[in-house]
Amino acid sequence: SQQGEEDPQALSIQEGENATMNCSYKTSINNLQWYRQNSGRGLVHLILIRSNEREKHSGRLRVTLDTSKKSSSLLITASRAADTASYFCATDRAGGTSYGKLTFGQGTILTVHP
């Protein structure tokens, strides 16, 4: 599997439900980031969690990071139809100079039905 692999590939829920997406990676990281992409648009940064952090919140978003399992999860609570988008995790690998290069996963397509 590739660095930054999301699971599930697609998720369909009703408005008001919670959505959970998972990301696994292979190498040590400086940080892990989650991005959102609406169809045909650029990516928008949602949240960054550093390797020494375990959990982070931003509004309706909650991100966890387990470096021992090399995995992260993104939870969107009380989802809305406007949350419909693709969600990508991206890892900033540890080691070397801080060019800020990110490795992106394949993404999870989230559909929230009104």
Added chain:
Amino acid sequence: DGGITQSPKYLFRKEGQNVTLSCEQNLNHDAMYWYRQDPGQGLRLIYYSQIVNDFQKGDIAEGYSVSREKKESFPLTVTSAQKNPTAFYLCASSIVGIPGRGTQYFGPGTRLTVL
């Protein structure tokens, strides 16, 4: 208005032609990146630049070229050597030099189609 702009939004290329995609940012970021996205896929890094007059190949640089003559500009040329150029191209920028940081800011993308 601060941000990243890409032009054109849609671009059509004939077989054998070179085309150049524009990317401009006014965020005063040192680093800029070009990614390719195929349908239903994640982003793959083509080229990146940490500083003016310097750039590095990413994972899929073959058939592409870039220049970084100004801090705010990072154009991408898709050459005729790129055998399958039809894709969505995204430009991004970020601050560098701060470990643990590195949020990338993306432009709206250019959709390139080979006729």
